[in-house]
Amino acid sequence: xxxxxxxxxxxxxxxxxxxxxxxxxxxxxxxxxxxxxxxxxxxxxxxxxxxxxxxxxxxxxxxxxxxxxxxxxxxxxxxxxxxxxxxxxxxxxxxxxxxxxxxxxxxxxxxxxxxxxxxxxxxxxxxxxxxxxxxxxxxxxxxxxxxxxxxxxxxxxxxxxxxxxxxxxxxxxxxxxxxxxxxxxxxxxxxxxxxxxxxxxxxxxxxxxxxxxxxx
Numbered sequence: 001x002x003x004x005x006x007x008x009x010x011x012x013x014x015x016x017x018x019x020x021x022x023x024x025x026x027x028x029x030x031x032x033x034x035x036x037x038x039x040x041x042x043x044x045x046x047x048x049x050x051x052x053x054x055x056x057x058x059x060x061x062x063x064x065x066x067x068x069x070x071x072x073x074x075x076x077x078x079x080x081x082x083x084x085x086x087x088x089x090x091x092x093x094x095x096x097x098x099x100x101x102x103x104x105x106x107x108x109x110x111x112x113x114x115x116x117x118x119x120x121x122x123x124x125x126x127x128x129x130x131x132x133x134x135x136x137x138x139x140x141x142x143x144x145x146x147x148x149x150x151x152x153x154x155x156x157x158x159x160x161x162x163x164x165x166x167x168x169x170x171x172x173x174x175x176x177x178x179x180x181x182x183x184x185x186x187x188x189x190x191x192x193x194x195x196x197x198x199x200x201x202x203x204x205x206x207x208x209x210x211x212x213x214x215x216x
Contacts (some may be wrong), residue, residue: 006063014050014191021184029181036087037080044079045072048190055195067136074132075190081125086182089115090175112171116163126159126193162196 021028032039049072056065065071093114097107116122130152131143146152170192174185 006057010050010053010057010063017046028184029178032184036083040079040083041076042079043184044082044186044190045076047188048075048078048193051191051193051195054191058195070136071133074129074136078125078129082186085115085121085125086175086186089119089121108172108175109168111175112168115171116167122163122167123159130155158196166192166196 028039049068052065052071052075053063053068057063089111093107093111097110127143131141131146134141134146167189170189174182174189177185
């Protein structure tokens with residue numbers, strides 16, 4: 001994969017946003033606390049969309065993706081959803097710990113295990129995004145029609161493995177941060193999500209090429 005001018009622009013985009021977040025971290029934190037929905041939307045629209053472009057660059061060789069404004073809007077909505085989920089999981093697990101129904105040691109790890117393994121929330125969220133992504137690319141399809149597709153089975157395997165290997169430790173770190181920093185960290189983790197999904201795209205391309213080669 002040769003370095004292109006788009007790679008320089010992509011690196012500059014990420015570095016610029018990161019620098020602004022670092023310089024104005026206190027202001028961003030105050031704004032996030034006062035307007036969590038708007039902050040969650042903006043962070044994911046800017047950073048998760050970058051993850052989409054990065055996925056395209058890795059799997060297809062180009063930073064350009066179709067319907068980028070629509071995808072950014074969808075990611076922004078997911079940013080609101082995720083900011084709600086962090087509050088819900090945090091308060092819910094604290095309530096369970098306070099009632100003596102769950103151990104209070106290693107609280108960030110407990111929050112991460114509840115979120116990724118017990119609640120099933122990330123899998124459901126990523127499936128909704130997978131369905132919306134399919135709809136944007138191929139047109140509307142009912143979500144239950146995706147269940148029997150080979151690409152969905154492959155996607156589910158990758159997501160399930162990533163939940164245990166990557167997302168549990170990543171969210172353990174996220175929950176150890178102050179609340180106003182969690183959505184920022186989650187937005188950066190969406191870039192990792194783009195990388196994970198790119199492996200699924202590569203596997204799909206490789207499988208298609210293998211099938212075609214059998215007919216030659």
